[in-house]
Amino acid sequence: MSDTLLRKLEITREKMIQSGLEKGFLNDETIRLSEKLDQLLNLYQFHTTNDVNDYDKLD
Structure with missing residues (x-):
């Protein structure tokens, strides 16, 4: 699993929370960040599912 992807997840989540607190949870930027976080998740x-499936094939 890429550390870069995990870092992007963390950063996007932090930005979304901050935007929600400052601008509101229905703000366009907050929603955009939420959608980006969904895509990253x-x-x-x-x-992670494919990595697990690859390990299952080793048996």
């Missing part, structure tokens, strides 16, 4: 899940 989906990518992370895809990679």
